Amino acid sequence: MSEISAEQVAHLANLARIALTDEEIQHLTTELGQIMQAVEKVSEVATPDVPPTSHPIPLRNVMRDDVVGDTVLTTEQALAGAPEHDDTRFVVSAILGEEQ
Template identity: 45%
Template sequence: MSIQAKDVQHVAKLARLNLTNEEQEKFTEQLNAILQYAEKLNELDTENVPPTTHVLHLSNVMRDDVVQESLPAEKVFRNAPEEEDGQFKVPAVLE
């Protein structure tokens, strides 16, 4: 598979890019080099390789929830600009 200059022009038009002739040639060469490199992957024997979704093992690193006493309201509201009826008072954002 190879990329032609018309393919680069088409993608540039879709992306609303104005490319010079030199840029079109450069991108055509670069994209073809990328495709040639990717085709090397077809030479690999992947018969006994299980499919994966990620190369690294991912696991949840969150700690277990532990019930504990929370801060007293007086301490929580100490640095609040305004408090009303045990709630933070903020300027209205909706009319």
């Protein structure tokens, strides 16, 4: 089992240009050591016959195919709930101060 030292944490912090106090270095040394132990434990069971996976269950696309169909919604119905419209389309505020 490999261990991480306070000197290694201080060196990594220096490379990353992160100023750490002695207390933070000690705290991170402990935390990084625990992380390394967890990774080593996973590495023990990760054998070539166990495929790597990002999810415990297979993912699949649950969306339906996009099928063109007849529109049953009229323009008036579509605009009925709009806060602002000009009888043919929605009216919205300009974004980022740009006006058209």
